[in-house]
Amino acid sequence: MSAQNRTLSDVGAGVLGFVGMSALAGVLVTAAVTPALAVTGMAANNGITMFENLPGYLNIGELSEKTDIFATQPDGSQAHLASFFDENREEVAWDSISQYVKDAAIAGEDPRFYDHGGIDIQGTIRGALSTYVLNQDVQGGSSITQQYVKNVRINNGIREAQTEEEKEAAYDAATETSPERKLQEMRYAIALEKKFSKDEILLGYLNIAAFGGRVYGIESAAQYYFNKHAADVTLAEAASLIAIVNHPEKFRLDYPESETNGVNTVVDGQPVPYADNKQRRDYILGEMLKEKKITQEEHDAAVATPVTPVITEPSTGCQSADGSAFFCDYVKNVIINEFDDPATADIDEGAQLLQQGGLQILTTLDLELQNKAETAIDQNVPYVDHRFNVGSVAVTVQPGTGKILAMAQNKNYTEDPEVAAADPSYTSVNYSTDFDYGGSSGLQPGSTYKVFTLAEWLNAGHSLRETFNGSRRTFTSFTDSCTGNWSGSYNPRNDDGRIANNAIDATAWSVNTSFMSMASQLDxxxxxxxxxxxxxxRADGSELQMNPSDVLGTQEIAPVTMAAAFAGIANNGLTCTPIAIERIVKADGTELTPPASTCTQSVTPEVAHAMTYAMQQTFAGGGTATASDPGTGVPHIGKTGTTDGAQDTWMIGATTTAATAVWVGNVVGDANLRDLSFDSGSAATARHRIWPMIMEVADNKYGGAEFPEPDASYFKQVLVDIPQVVGLSLDAARQALEVAGFVFEDGGQQDSDLPAGTVSGTDPSGQAGRGTTIRVFTSNGNSNNTTVPDLSGMTQQEAKAALDQAGLKMKTSGANFDPTAVVESQDPAPNTAVKRGATVTVTFSSVTGGGNAPGDG
Incomplete structure (x- = not known):
């Protein structure tokens, strides 16, 4: 009968199976422990009492199991990224183990397993005599139950240890050669047999047993040595695996040929591969035949089968995740950081959970988008550039959830500092994230940071079309209610000659002095x-600063942080912190709550809508993001950034469903990317080649809605009073106008009664939007000039009289004479210097018919 069709529960228990009965148990214990008691000088009649007083309850702690990390494939299935483990173990159920394995374990390790009550009397006496009486080599003599007890105690001790020294001490305590340890194991074994069935004990044993090196448990052993599941191994393979348990280091199948269990035996001049394991394997096969677990034919065929392992190295760590390795490293650090208990500084609970917890971690990574991000970087940025240490990342975050959908980098991943030092294409640093999560100390985001000044401009009640002085000039003071107002001298350069005098143009063209002008009116x-x-x-964990230069993006921020912020802008101002994990399933099937995204209303939806309107203009004609338009028809917002000397270049943008940040720059160094080219084109524009490749996939997969229209109030033009500067010096007039937010222009001299060199008038006067250019005229001292009086609110008769007094003529704008009408406007404007006899055109607020009013000249 094939062993595959047998079950071990079919075996009769026999008389020794009644060991649970107290009377017989006492007799068997006496027989079992007497040799050990004798050599330790204990009186036999005290043995039973001492034995019964030993602890009988053994806590079977959770096994140390490997943790697996997964990502979502295009078809929705989960792809394995990486594993982490101290012990390579995957616990499996009874039905997931071949009957060959179960039968081999019993035949080779404990033939009377189903007949005894936890202690194999014959084996115990033989082992005790050999070890303690005859002083021969240590003999096990332990039943499978006792071996299980020993392994449980090893596992419990190591799981509780916090240092390598404590782990070694726990192992030594659980494996020391002493009668005391053997007695305690026997006591525990009897107790376990009363609590658990034979099948449960055998299953526990097969899942906990050591199979050489860091391989533990039958499932991991089958996968490592034969690249199969434990349910699928052949008879010969099952016997080879169980052979390892007897002496894991001697019989393991992964030694190189020069060591003990490689090719070390020669028969008829030919080497015999894995001779040690084969010898033990064949012994087990013989025992299986003897116990009638297999037929003679099965035995002979298995013995004739050479030992041919298919070593399949289990990978521990993120290097197996290939292009997704840096995202994997981020997930690893999330587990380590978020599940660590700060109250226990000497214990790293997060690392223990990762290495021992047997977690199944389902991440947010979208492999379709991730693969495109990797491809986009690979095609446009080299891993190594002999001219400078080049770096590039692309991070995509989902608005509304904070899920990280992609995280790619232009480097190979390694945790070995020697590899990284020898080969600049390798690094362990994830440029996408914070230092505490495996990242760098951060990157300057340049002009992408300007969106936060835009947000506060709108928060403070300013509008998108409200004008200001966007020309280049020196800024000398800023309000700062946090650390004290700033004073000094700051004169930033612009990237080109364009001047933007409103928030829309300033955003579209990314004009530095325009944003400094906005910031000068804010806190x-x-x-x-x-x-x-x-x-x-800040990515380095220090406090965020806000100096005037920081308006232009000089704080070091992680790309994933910037991507999440832009996702918040696209999500009606609701920003969700980035997350990388969707589900964590524990080894027992229950779930562990992963770190959740926290969503905050960063600005009101109305402010966010005004922001997205301005940020859409970057993709319009002349906008700085035009080159990044993927052309999918999905609406995008965006902002570019270039730091001083073009050391860092950015493109960050979003739809309502995906936000992507792309950085290309210096990892260290000060190379100017505008002076360099890659094989793909200009280094400074590589960001514009990477970003649309990624967003094309995101647009096609996730789509994107129209961004809501801003409220009309965000387009209002705000008029302010033009300072009265007539009679001031030209420099004083310049200062007064610029402080008020206007652009000064010297209009030259004109005839005026005012002293020569003093301001004689402005054009325009009255009110205008900030940023308006005001022409300022100075007097040449010619008395033939006169100043146009302010006629506002006067009747026609009063206006005529005022003009006559100034030596000027009046012309109405076509209104019939109406004595109740008042002046609505005049040209030239009030306080304008003109020659005597000049004509002033006056418009009145009320007209009654056609024709010219009396008095027009």
Whole structure:
């Protein structure tokens, strides 16, 4: 009968199976322990009492199992990325183990397993005599139950240990050669037999047993040595695996040929592969035949089969995740950091959970998008450039959930510092994230950071079309309610000659001085707090700063942080912190709650809508993001960034369903990317080749809705009073106008009664939007000039009289004479210097018919 069709429960228990009965148990224990008691000088009649007083309850702790990390494939299935383990073990159920394995274990290790009550009397006496009486080599003599007890005690001790020294001590205590340890194992074995069935004990044994090196449990052993599941191994393979249990280091099948269990035996001049294992394997096969677990034919065929392992190295760590290795490393650090208990500084619970917890971690990674991100970087940025240490990342975050969908980098991953030092294409540093999560100390985001000044500009009640002075100039003061107002001298350069005098153009063209002008009307502290509301923080963990230069992006931020912030802008101002894990399933099938995304309303939806309107203009004609348009028809927002000397270049943008940050720059160094080219083209524009490749996939897969239209109030034009500068010096007039937010222009001299060199008038005067250019005229001292009076609110008669007094003529704009009408406007404007006899055109608020009013000249 084939062993595959037999079950071990068919074997009769026999008389020794009644060991649980107290009377017979006492007799068997006496017989079993007497040799050990004798050599330790204990009186036999005290043996039973001492034995019964030993602890009988053994806590079977959770086994140390490997943790697996998975990502989602295009078809929705889960792909394995990496494993982590101290012990390579995968616990399996009874039906997932071949009957050959079960029969081989019993035949080779404990033929009377189903007949005894936890202690094999014959084996125990033989082992005790050999070890303690005859002083021969240590003999096991332990039943499978006793071996299981020993392995449980090893496992419990190591799981509780916090250092390598404690682990070694726990192992030594559980394996020491002493009668005391044997007695305690026997006591525990009898107790276990009363609590668990034989099948349960055998299953526990097969799942816990050591199979050489870091391989534990029959499932991992089958996969490692034969690249099969434990349910699928052949008879010969099952016997080879169980052979290892007897002496894991001697009989393991992965030694190189020069060591003990490689090719070390020669027969008829020919080497015999894995001779040690084969010898033990064939012994087990003979015992299986003897116990009638297999037929003679099965035995002979198995013995004739050479030992041919198919070593399949289990990978521990993220290097097996290939292009997704840096995302894997981020997940690893999330587990280590988020599940560590700060109250126990000497214990790293997160690392223990990762290495021993047997978790199944289902991540947020979208492998279709990830593969495209990897391809986009590979095609456009080299891993190594002899001219500088080049770096590039691409990170995609989902608005509304914070899920990280992609995280790619232009480097190979390694945790070996020697490899990284020898080969610049390797690194363990994940440029995408914070230092505490395996990242760098951060990257300057450049002009992409300007969106937070835009947000605060709108928060403070300013509008998109409100004008300001966007020209290049020196800024000398800024309000900062956090750390004290700033004063000094700051004169930033612009990337080109364009001047933007409203928030829309400033965003589309990324004009530095325009954003500095906006910031000068705000509170730097509020800009910082608005950035923090979008989740912005320094990657090195230090406090976020807000100096005037930081308006232009000089704080070091991680790309994933910037991507999450842009996702928040696209998500009606609701920002969700980035997450990498969707589910964590524990070894027992229950779930562990993963770190959750926290969503915060960073700005009101109305402000967010105004922001997205301005940020859409970067893709319009002339906008700095035009080159990144993927052309899918899905609406995008975006912002580019280039730091001083083009050391870092960015493209960050989003749809309502995906936000992607792309960085290309110096890992270290100060190379100017505008002076360099890659095989794919200009180094400075590589970001514009990477970003649309990724977003094309995201657009086609996730789509994207239209961004909501802003409220009309965000387009209002705000008029402010033009300072009265007539009579001031030209420099004083310039200062007054610029402080008020206007652009000064010297209009030259004109005839005026005012002293020569003093301001004689402006054009325009009255009110205008900030940023308007004001022409300022100075007097040449010619008395033939006169100043146009302010006629506002006067009747026609009063206006005529005022003009006559100034030596000027009046012309109405076609209204019939109406004595109740008042002046609505005039040209030239009030306070304008003109020659005497000049004509002033006056428009009145009420007209009654056609024709010219009396008095027009």
């Amino acid at each position: 730097l502290c509020n800009i910082k707090q608005t950035a923090q509301a979008f989740g912005i923080h």
